[in-house]
Amino acid sequence: MAPQSAQFPLPAMLKDAFVAALVALALAAPILGLRTVSVPAGAQAIGGQGLILQQRWDVVAIAVALVFVGRLLLNVWWRRRIAAPAPGPSFASRIGSVLTGKVPYFAFAMVAAAVLMPTMPFADRYIVDLGILVLTYVMLGWGLNIVVGLAGLLDLGYVAFYAVGAYSFALLAIHFDFSFWVALPLAGLLAAFWGILLGFPVLRLRGDYLAIVTLAFGEMVRIVLLNWYQFTGGPNGLSNIPRPSLLGLQFSPNDEGSFHAFFGLEYDPMHRIVFLYYVIFGLALLTNWVTLRLRRLPVGRAWEALREDEIACRSLGINVRNTKLTAFAIGAMFGGVAGCFFATRQGFISPESFVFIESAMILAIVVLGGLGSQLGVAIAATVMIGVFEVFREAQEFRLLAYGGAMVLIMVWRPRGLIAERKPSIALGGERRAIGASMAGEGRG
Amino acid sequence: MSDALLEVQNLSMRFGGLLAVDALSFSARRGDITAIIGPNGAGKTTAFNCITGFYRPTTGNIKLRHPNGRSFGLERMEGFRIAEKAHIARTFQNIRLFAGMTLLENLLVAQHNRLMRASWYTFGGIVGIPGFKKAEDEAVKKAVYWLNCVGLIERADDPAGALPYGAQRRLEIARAMCTEPVLICLDEPAAGLNARESEEMNALLRYIRDKHDVSLLLIEHDMSVVMEISDYIVVLDYGRKISEGTPEQIRNDPKVIAAYLGEEELETAAAMQGGSA
Numbered sequence: 001m002a003p004q005s006a007q008f009p010l011p012a013m014l015k016d017a018f019v020a021a022l023v024a025l026a027l028a029a030p031i032l033g034l035r036t037v038s039v040p041a042g043a044q045a046i047g048g049q050g051l052i053l054q055q056r057w058d059v060v061a062i063a064v065a066l067v068f069v070g071r072l073l074l075n076v077w078w079r080r081r082i083a084a085p086a087p088g089p090s091f092a093s094r095i096g097s098v099l100t101g102k103v104p105y106f107a108f109a110m111v112a113a114a115v116l117m118p119t120m121p122f123a124d125r126y127i128v129d130l131g132i133l134v135l136t137y138v139m140l141g142w143g144l145n146i147v148v149g150l151a152g153l154l155d156l157g158y159v160a161f162y163a164v165g166a167y168s169f170a171l172l173a174i175h176f177d178f179s180f181w182v183a184l185p186l187a188g189l190l191a192a193f194w195g196i197l198l199g200f201p202v203l204r205l206r207g208d209y210l211a212i213v214t215l216a217f218g219e220m221v222r223i224v225l226l227n228w229y230q231f232t233g234g235p236n237g238l239s240n241i242p243r244p245s246l247l248g249l250q251f252s253p254n255d256e257g258s259f260h261a262f263f264g265l266e267y268d269p270m271h272r273i274v275f276l277y278y279v280i281f282g283l284a285l286l287t288n289w290v291t292l293r294l295r296r297l298p299v300g301r302a303w304e305a306l307r308e309d310e311i312a313c314r315s316l317g318i319n320v321r322n323t324k325l326t327a328f329a330i331g332a333m334f335g336g337v338a339g340c341f342f343a344t345r346q347g348f349i350s351p352e353s354f355v356f357i358e359s360a361m362i363l364a365i366v367v368l369g370g371l372g373s374q375l376g377v378a379i380a381a382t383v384m385i386g387v388f389e390v391f392r393e394a395q396e397f398r399l400l401a402y403g404g405a406m407v408l409i410m411v412w413r414p415r416g417l418i419a420e421r422k423p424s425i426a427l428g429g430e431r432r433a434i435g436a437s438m439a440g441e442g443r444g
Numbered sequence: 445m446s447d448a449l450l451e452v453q454n455l456s457m458r459f460g461g462l463l464a465v466d467a468l469s470f471s472a473r474r475g476d477i478t479a480i481i482g483p484n485g486a487g488k489t490t491a492f493n494c495i496t497g498f499y500r501p502t503t504g505n506i507k508l509r510h511p512n513g514r515s516f517g518l519e520r521m522e523g524f525r526i527a528e529k530a531h532i533a534r535t536f537q538n539i540r541l542f543a544g545m546t547l548l549e550n551l552l553v554a555q556h557n558r559l560m561r562a563s564w565y566t567f568g569g570i571v572g573i574p575g576f577k578k579a580e581d582e583a584v585k586k587a588v589y590w591l592n593c594v595g596l597i598e599r600a601d602d603p604a605g606a607l608p609y610g611a612q613r614r615l616e617i618a619r620a621m622c623t624e625p626v627l628i629c630l631d632e633p634a635a636g637l638n639a640r641e642s643e644e645m646n647a648l649l650r651y652i653r654d655k656h657d658v659s660l661l662l663i664e665h666d667m668s669v670v671m672e673i674s675d676y677i678v679v680l681d682y683g684r685k686i687s688e689g690t691p692e693q694i695r696n697d698p699k700v701i702a703a704y705l706g707e708e709e710l711e712t713a714a715a716m717q718g719g720s721a
Contacts, residue, residue, distance in 0.1 A: 298555075317529075434603045435603075
């Protein structure tokens with residue numbers, strides 16, 4: 001049939017698959033085909049002793065055949081899609097439209113689920129611990145969202161402020177006997193201070209340059225923590241960090257002034273875990289509340305305006321440097337508070353917890369969730385940390401699944417899960433969302 | 445004769461080997477619409493950027509005298525301070541709106557400094573002090589007033605990037621006016637507008653001058669706009685001032701005609717005019 005062959009031109013498809021197979025052959029021959037095997041001395045082997053080269057051409061053949069067939073099938077699938085364009089909205093826009101206009105309901109449902117989660121029968125220690133981890137990342141994501149999502153400043157070293165918060169609390173507690181609740185605001189303020197200190201020289205840079213310098217700053221903080229042995233304990237870290245108390249009630253097995261004794265309960269280590277869960281939940285909600293509030297204040301509007309057009313901001317008399325600094329400082333402050341919580345939860349911190357991959361993870365959460373969207377960040381944190389945990393069994397496939405999830409979201413929703421922007425104020429009462437194509441991404 | 449609001453003395457701006465503005469002196473009087481015209485590359489926008497603080501001039505003085513007697517040496521001020529303290533607002537040749545924000549938000553950002561003070565630099569605003577609420581209501585009122593003036597009130601909640609070109613130009617002027625300027629500098633306000641829009645623009649500029657006691661300084665290519673609304677015109681060519689005066693004087697100044705049409709074409713044009721007459 002003529003139309004059939006025009007749709008599926010077999011020679012062209014075969015040629016394409018053949019080329020792909022050739023590439024596969026070139027790659028597979030040295031990587032799969034040749035394998036070095038060490039033969040212990042004395043053992044009788046085909047090739048002799050020591051390090052020998054084992055040839056596995058059968059594996060290569062299988063790989064090449066798989067690529068050839070796969071490419072052919074892919075071709076058929078592509079051409080079918082071109083031949084019959086999908087009627088109605090694409091999958092991607094359907095994901096988006098599920099959330100459009102329902103953000104408040106969805107947000108409410110998520111908060112309710114988060115409140116009720118520890119009381120559910122399935123909530124064992126592992127699940128609640130995972131919940132704490134997710135909420136920590138939600139909070140970090142919301143903190144970074146102020147810097148990256150609202151002000152449009154690409155910060156690759158956010159974990160530095162997380163570390164400052166954690167070490168602040170640990171050192172204050174170990175040397176000066178500060179309790180968690182006293183140290184919490186101090187850790188936030190110290191992190192904010194470091195944010196300003198870093199911001200001053202750096203914020204005249206834009207875009208990629210800013211990203212590189214913040215990346216370097218993140219590494220510097222980690223390396224200082226690693227090498228300043230007398231102060232930070234170096235690679236050994238700091239241990240014996242006190243646990244938080246509930247209005248002075250300790251979560252410890254001894255009966256004196258402890259939570260279970262006061263309420264006449266059996267001692268259960270779960271009490272502490274559930275308490276920690278609600279602490280981080282409260283802190284995350286506070287972050288969210290402050291951010292939503294800031295968005296409707298002049299400073300928040302100035303951040304977004306800065307993301308849209310810095311030069312126009314200057315022409316309107318906005319102090320660009322100070323406005324950027326406030327974004328940096330407030331973002332850092334929430335990072336520091338989260339760090340303080342992290343320290344008290346772990347009871348032990350070391351520089352290993354503050355490596356670059358953490359910054360990358362938090363940034364990925366913000367970008368995948370949708371720059372500037374609070375709900376998007378919360379969903380992204382849940383999914384990302386969830387995916388990471390679900391694949392804990394399959395060690396080596398974990399990063400693969402993680403990367404795959406990222407690629408999929410970027411293909412379907414290039415501006416993040418929730419890409420639309422809600423105006424901070426409206427004349428008509430109802431605030432209509434603004435599509436992603438309008439809003440700027442910021443150039444640092 | 446009203447007094448000078450803006451006085452530019454001996455302003456020069458050098459970019460490496462290029463002298464973009466060469467010893468320019470002129471003054472703009474209060475309540476006037478002063479136009480800077482000149483062929484492409486004459487240094488109009490550079491002079492503008494020096495006045496509004498986007499460039500720091502190589503040499504020269506720029507003095508702004510407020511009606512209330514305060515005066516500012518603009519050549520020494522940081523860019524954003526010129527808008528904040530000296531109250532000079534500007535628009536851009538290639539429109540610079542906050543495209544992803546609504547019209548109303550655009551006009552509120554323009555009132556940033558006043559709202560920041562009212563919110564006690566955010567600390568009061570976050571706990572919701574009543575003074576901030578009042579200040580914000582006033583700011584919205586002002587924004588609504590200007591949206592009415594530029595005829596965009598129906599679109600107040602739409603993103604600025606969704607507006608047609610002519611409306612974006614008007615919105616940018618409204619945004620500049622929300623900063624409560626004494627002098628507003630417009631970089632080619634009529635560029636890309638059709639005849640009817642251009643007419644509306646003239647009316648808007650006149651309205652701003654007459655009703656709000658704001659002086660205007662504008663760069664314009666469209667001669668019909670310049671000749672119709674300007675009170676005073678400064679002509680630049682190759683960074684130098686070649687002429688200044690009222691529209692009538694400029695229209696008949698041979699140096700200006702030469703700069704615009706070139707010497708030889710001038711003769712041809714004169715010959716053609718003679719032939720047809």
